Amino acid sequence: MIKISDRLMVMAILVGNLKTVADIGTDHGFLPIYLNQLEERKKIILTDISEKSLNKSKENVYFHLKNRDAVFDFRVGDGLDVLEENEVEAVCIGGMGGFLIATILAENFEIAHSLKRIILQPRNGQGKLRWWLENSGFKITANKVVMEGKVPCEIILAEQDVNCKIDKPANLENYNRLTEKEKLKYYFRKEMMYHNGTSGFHLAISNLYKDVLIYKNLKKAKERNLEKEQIQLYKIDYYKKLIKEFIDSIKVE
Numbered sequence: 461m462i463k464i465s466d467r468l469m470v471m472a473i474l475v476g477n478l479k480t481v482a483d484i485g486t487d488h489g490f491l492p493i494y495l496n497q498l499e500e501r502k503k504i505i506l507t508d509i510s511e512k513s514l515n516k517s518k519e520n521v522y523f524h525l526k527n528r529d530a531v532f533d534f535r536v537g538d539g540l541d542v543l544e545e546n547e548v549e550a551v552c553i554g555g556m557g558g559f560l561i562a563t564i565l566a567e568n569f570e571i572a573h574s575l576k577r578i579i580l581q582p583r584n585g586q587g588k589l590r591w592w593l594e595n596s597g598f599k600i601t602a603n604k605v606v607m608e609g610k611v612p613c614e615i616i617l618a619e620q621d622v623n624c625k626i627d628k629p630a631n632l633e634n635y636n637r638l639t640e641k642e643k644l645k646y647y648f649r650k651e652m653m654y655h656n657g658t659s660g661f662h663l664a665i666s667n668l669y670k671d672v673l674i675y676k677n678l679k680k681a682k683e684r685n686l687e688k689e690q691i692q693l694y695k696i697d698y699y700k701k702l703i704k705e706f707i708d709s710i711k712v713e
């Protein structure tokens with residue numbers, strides 16, 4: 461079995477036993493190799509906008525799977541442009557910003573809505589991505605957090621929201637109209653602390669720590685911005701409450 465990071469491993473696990481998968485922006489191709497070793501698949505499509513990166517994935521596939529399975533298919537292209545509707549059941553998009561991920565899904569909205577599972581690993585902009593998904597006819601069924609070295613990484617599992625009648629992608633610009641308080645609900649979800657071992661807790665503490673630093677710097681600034689300071693205090697309070705609630709939920713009989 462190829463040795464891959466916990467981040468990629470969790471992405472692979474979220475694909476479950478679906479038989480047809482595409483990894484968009486595959487680069488090294490480690491996730492598809494692992495997906496192939498984990499379960500018998502019918503088709504694994506590796507895509508990248510960069511031909512050089514796709515060639516890297518080809519080399520790795522040939523190296524790790526001596527008798528390369530016929531299931532692998534390599535395609536150079538932008539986002540989901542290289543897929544047909546209903547060609548795969550699951551798509552993985554990892555290691556990109558949340559804005560780019562949402563744009564990739566929005567640009568081929570029908571293909572995105574033909575998928576059973578969408579496994580996303582945003583490097584940043586996770587709040588914007590969650591907002592976009594939930595306002596574009598998807599529901600988020602898992603929010604995972606795994607450590608990559610000292611950095612907590614978030615993985616989102618999105619599925620079709622069958623009760624939702626939305627038939628066009630939300631305009632990403634509208635996210636900027638939300639208040640900072642509203643954005644916070646998309647940025648960090650309470651449940652993330654309860655289903656991810658210590659990683660979710662680590663993420664909450666690290667977000668709290670960042671917000672405290674921002675607050676301290678705002679207070680030191682020559683020209684004070686009281687509105688921003690208030691927002692930071694609200695965020696600090698939000699994390700402190702969630703963390704306290706989580707600690708209080710730990711029962712030792």
Ligand SMILES: C[S@@+](CC[C@H](N)C(=O)[O-])C[C@H]1O[C@@H](n2cnc3c(N)ncnc32)[C@H](O)[C@@H]1O
Pocket residue numbers: 484485486487488507508509510513537538539553554555556564581
């Ligand atoms: C940081 S790597 C992530 C590799 C791997 N998915 C992971 O999570 O470890 C990002 C890759 O996405 C590719 N990429 C960026 N924009 C893309 C797009 N619009 N469509 C397809 N691939 C893209 C880049 O060329 C690069 O190889």
